Amino acid sequence: MTQKHASFRMPATLRTLFCAAASLALALPAHAQSNTNDPRVGLKPGLYDAGTASKGLQLVAHRNKPEVFKPNAPGGLTYANSDMAFGGHYLYQGNFSGFQIWDISNPLQPRITEAYACFTEQGDVSIYGHLLFVSAENTGNRLDCGSQGVKDSVSKERMLGIRIFDIADPMHPKQVADVQTCRGSHTHTLVPDPIDKGVVYVYVSGLARVRSSSEMPSCENGGVDDPNSAQFRLEVIRVPLAHPEQAKIVSTARIFNDLTAPPTHGVAYADTAHGAAIAAAHRMLGRLGLPASTTAADSNRAARMLSAMQQSRNDPAREKALSDSLRAMGANVRMPGGGQPRGGPSQCHDITVYPSAGLAAGACSGYGLLLDIKDPTHPVRIQAVADSNFSFWHSATFNNAATTLLYTDEWGGGTQPKCRASDPIDWGADAVFTLRNRKLNHVGYFKMPAAQTATENCVAHNGGLVPVPGRDIMVQGWYQGGVSVFDFTNPAHPKEIAYFDRGPIDASKLVIGGYWAGYYYNGYIYGSEIARGLDVFKLTPTPDLTQNEIDAANLVRFDRLNPQMQPKLVWPAAFPVARAYVDQLVRDNGLPAARTTAIMTALKSAEQMSGAKRTAALKTLAGELDHDAAGASDATRVHALAAVVKGLETK
Numbered sequence: 252m253t254q255k256h257a258s259f260r261m262p263a264t265l266r267t268l269f270c271a272a273a274s275l276a277l278a279l280p281a282h283a284q285s286n287t288n289d290p291r292v293g294l295k296p297g298l299y300d301a302g303t304a305s306k307g308l309q310l311v312a313h314r315n316k317p318e319v320f321k322p323n324a325p326g327g328l329t330y331a332n333s334d335m336a337f338g339g340h341y342l343y344q345g346n347f348s349g350f351q352i353w354d355i356s357n358p359l360q361p362r363i364t365e366a367y368a369c370f371t372e373q374g375d376v377s378i379y380g381h382l383l384f385v386s387a388e389n390t391g392n393r394l395d396c397g398s399q400g401v402k403d404s405v406s407k408e409r410m411l412g413i414r415i416f417d418i419a420d421p422m423h424p425k426q427v428a429d430v431q432t433c434r435g436s437h438t439h440t441l442v443p444d445p446i447d448k449g450v451v452y453v454y455v456s457g458l459a460r461v462r463s464s465s466e467m468p469s470c471e472n473g474g475v476d477d478p479n480s481a482q483f484r485l486e487v488i489r490v491p492l493a494h495p496e497q498a499k500i501v502s503t504a505r506i507f508n509d510l511t512a513p514p515t516h517g518v519a520y521a522d523t524a525h526g527a528a529i530a531a532a533h534r535m536l537g538r539l540g541l542p543a544s545t546t547a548a549d550s551n552r553a554a555r556m557l558s559a560m561q562q563s564r565n566d567p568a569r570e571k572a573l574s575d576s577l578r579a580m581g582a583n584v585r586m587p588g589g590g591q592p593r594g595g596p597s598q599c600h601d602i603t604v605y606p607s608a609g610l611a612a613g614a615c616s617g618y619g620l621l622l623d624i625k626d627p628t629h630p631v632r633i634q635a636v637a638d639s640n641f642s643f644w645h646s647a648t649f650n651n652a653a654t655t656l657l658y659t660d661e662w663g664g665g666t667q668p669k670c671r672a673s674d675p676i677d678w679g680a681d682a683v684f685t686l687r688n689r690k691l692n693h694v695g696y697f698k699m700p701a702a703q704t705a706t707e708n709c710v711a712h713n714g715g716l717v718p719v720p721g722r723d724i725m726v727q728g729w730y731q732g733g734v735s736v737f738d739f740t741n742p743a744h745p746k747e748i749a750y751f752d753r754g755p756i757d758a759s760k761l762v763i764g765g766y767w768a769g770y771y772y773n774g775y776i777y778g779s780e781i782a783r784g785l786d787v788f789k790l791t792p793t794p795d796l797t798q799n800e801i802d803a804a805n806l807v808r809f810d811r812l813n814p815q816m817q818p819k820l821v822w823p824a825a826f827p828v829a830r831a832y833v834d835q836l837v838r839d840n841g842l843p844a845a846r847t848t849a850i851m852t853a854l855k856s857a858e859q860m861s862g863a864k865r866t867a868a869l870k871t872l873a874g875e876l877d878h879d880a881a882g883a884s885d886a887t888r889v890h891a892l893a894a895v896v897k898g899l900e901t902k
Contacts, residue, residue, distance in 0.1 A: 291701035291733065294754030298325055298764075299783065301756070307736065307749025307796060308776065312359050312787035317366035320346050325782045326762040332779045334375040334438075334713060336383075337772045337812040341421050343383060344779055345374035349396075350385060351785075352421050358775045358787050364422050369396035371414065375438045377813040379451045380492050381419040382427075387412060388435035388459050396426070405466045411435035413453055413488060415495045428495045430488050433470035433481035435459040440602045440611075440815040442627040452627045453488040453498075454611075456599045475507070475595065482597050483507050487628055506613070506620060506632045510595040513617030514639035521673040521705075600661070601646035605653060607819040610689075612647035612656055619644055619658045619684070621691055636684065636691050640677045646713055649686075650723040651820045655742045656684045656691060657725065659711040666763055670709035670732045672702040679710040681727070683742045697745035699727075699735040706762070707731035707755045713768035717776075717790070718807035718820045719800045720828050721835050721888055724748070726776050728766030731755060734778050734788065735769075738795070748795035751778075751788060772812050774805040797834040802827035824898025826858050832892040841885025850876070850892075857899075869900045 295302030303310070315321075320330045333345035340356035341364075352365040372389035391400035392410045401409045412432035417425045434457030444450040461472040461481045473480035484503040491497050518526075596616030604611040604624055611630060613620035621634040638660075645661035662679035663669045669679040680698035684691040703709045707730070714727030723740045733752030739745040756762040764782035778786040792798040806823055822828050833851050836842045842850075850872070857868040876893035880886045 289701035291703075291750070291752040294752065296706075296755045296758040298756050301754035303751070303753050305749075305751040307791055307793045308734065308751040308788045309791050310751060310786060311775070311789050312361055313784065314353075314361050314363070315784040316782075317351060317363055319366045319368050320348060320351070325756055325764060328372070328763065331373075331763065331767075331781045332784070333373050333767050333781075334814065335768055335770060335777060335779050336376045336378045336814070337770070337777075337809065338378045338418075339810065342772075342777060342785075343376045343378055343418075344785060345371075345376040345385065347372045347374050348398075350374060350376055350383070352418070352424070353785060354421075355775075355777075355787075361785060361787060365424060367416075367424055368398075369414070369426075370398050370400075371396075373437060375436075377439065377441045377815070378418065378811060379441050379443075379490075379813075381417055382451075382490070382492065382495055383416040383418045383424060384439060384441065384453060385414040385416065386436035386439050387414055388437050388457060390435075390459065390462075392435075394429055405463050407466075409462075409466065411457075411459065411462060413439060413455065413498075415490070415498060417495070428498050430498050430500065431467055432457055432486050432488075432500065433461050433467060434598065435462075437598075438601050438815070440604055441813055442604050442611075442624060442816070443606060444627065445606070445625070449492050451490050451492060452501075453490060454602050454604070454630070455486040455488060456602060457486075458598055458600065475597075478505070485599065485602075485630065487630075489628070502628045504630045506599075506622065506630060507596045507615070508632075510618060510635055512595055513637040515617060515642055516640055516675075516678060519669070519671075519674055519678065521671050524673075600644065601815060603647045603649065603815045603817060605649045605817045605819075608649070608653040610649070610653060612649065612658070614644035614646050614658055617641070617644060619647065619656075619682075619691070621656070621686075621689065623689075633689050634691055636693065638682055638693065640675070640680075640696070641682065642678065645711065646815075648715060648725060649817055650739070651716065651718075654686055655723060655739065656686050657697075657739065658682045658684070659713075659727075661712060662710050663708070665710060665712060665730055666708050668703060668705045668707055668709055668761060670699060670701075670703040670707070670729070671705055676700075681711050681745070683739055683745060685742055695739075695743040695745060697737055697739065697747075699729045699732045699750070700747055701732070701750070701752065703732050704755055704758070706757055706760060708761060708763055708765060712766070713770075713814060715770045715812075715814045716817070716820065717771045718804045718822070719796070720803050720822045720831055721891055722800070724796075726769045726771055728769040728778060730765030730767070730781070732765065734766050734776070734786075736776075736790070736796075746795070748793065749790065751786075756782060768814065770812065770814055771804070773808055794838075797831070799827055799830035799834050803831035822895075824895050824902065826854060826899070829854055829892060829895045829899070832888055832895065836883075836885060836888055836892070839885055839888075841888050842879060842883050846879060854896075866900050869896050873897045873900065 290304040322330045331347045336343045342353040342355050344351045349367045349369040354362040371387045375386040377384045394410045413430045415428040417427045436455045437458040438456045440454040442452040462470050464470050470481045471479045475483050487502045489501040599613040599615035602613045609625045611622040611624045618635045623631045641660040642662035645659045648657045676698045677696040680696045683695040709730050709732035712728045717724040726736045736749035737747045756764045767779045769778045776788040790801045837847045853872045873896045880889040883889045
């Protein structure tokens, strides 16, 4: 734009159009994300000095990215941090350009042991034994991990699939195998062999186009009815742990057969207003006879002004007239993504397996799939569910009892602001399903409730369970919406109980950042921050989560955690677990107050005893609890408490 055009003063007619766009954006649907009183609203922007707000989560450590993964300026995905995996006292953090290994033996002082540069995109990671698995999808990825890319359309240098590293020495990872796949690996899921402990399988979720058969002969790009098409199959890799160099594709699963185009929602209200403002600006600037180059610049200026203009409102009659006029002007604006017809699924974005239940959940191109994985080499589709409020099915999480299943919707692909005040609360959210007799039934939604700005990419993303006994609690990353912890014990009414959030990286433009994921591991919550680095949190007590419940969760210890391979949570018979159940009975009025007070007193007294006296006291309490259950409004939790007390008798 020349100086003359840069100093151009918009006429009153054009300013009226911008005000109309603002009015349209403010006419919010009843179910919009409109909680402006939340402390997370209005936080100071900044990369490393942004304002923060928290409840029930304390930031106990932060580490910036290592220099090898720091771009010259924040934003973009070339050096974006991605998913995490855990093994022993090490955390493995993926990056679009490699991975990092953190020593978390002291979670308050994470120490990086290795920053391994390997251009990969998107670099999702999993571990099993002494092996690290890394997803690679970009067509410019090289077998040698180099940054120079792959220029030829057909090349032996290209790497699309799964990279395997030996991490027996976390200080010196060694690349030991590459398994090429037809569509690369956007994400992947490890599935242990139920019989042979020396074998693990990899479910490969690739979103890229099918590569040329000249480069990989098995890659045929046929239609859905073609049994050899690489476009409509799930690839399964077998990895002998002792000989990872022998890893290879051993089967392909046709889990998408007979599925048609799924329903999907249209364009968001704010995006319609945004598009209308741009369209109106183009038309008006064209009437002024300004050059095309100026038109583009000033229409973008119009889009930036839209958010600021949302703060001013006029009388209802004028608002309606302007909104109607703007809606008519923008009626033919085609917004990208939303509402466009789509075919049936050809891939899964994420697959979460729950080996102890013999089940998997796939978030797959407009559908949530429930899979039988008793034979991991031949997963079989049990059910497919769809939801017109969902745009892009992203990932899934089971509750510990496998009676509830939660799917996420990554509306906007993680690079767009989808938590604005005008965005529907059930778009870009978590959909909660009950699971009974291997059948799914949709019962509710959860969305991080604090409205975010138009310069913050925000939508549901990766998370996992927090092991509080007696409750279904999940921690989840929401990109620049922060980290949210919520309770979905009542699947129809999920409730946020803790959070941490920073202000936008930039207040004037959208810069990609925020939490790719938040996971609980051995007493702490770890957040993979796309632009900033690594965060470590600990839970703190609130009315929604007591110290006893936190202490009980901290008793669950993992040797390994891959978020897409859910472990069965098991709690020891311990006094913190018993007290956690009592706290829950108090909170939910599961027993009369006098009775819960007496139970807590009895537990405290028994804990101070030893030997035969402790055993006798616990036996008496267990008998009383069995009697209490008969008249309790929450008999299930009383029985669970009694089981813990009986377990303590033998200790």
